Amino acid sequence: MTDKPSVLFVCVHNAGRSQMAAALLAHHAHGAVEVRSAGSEPTPSAMFGCVPRH
DSSP: OOOSOEEEEEESSSSSHHHHHHHHHHHHHTTSSEEEEEESSOOSSOOTTHHHHO
């Protein structure tokens, strides 16, 4: 068991938004937060063009 807060970001496919949100929090939290992402209908790969668009 850990005393770290835990955050789960969820979107439909876990192919863009939730992964970006998780990466941003993990980067800025410097290990102080356990961060995960998931999708209700996961896609096997990330959506191309998602990062340049945002």
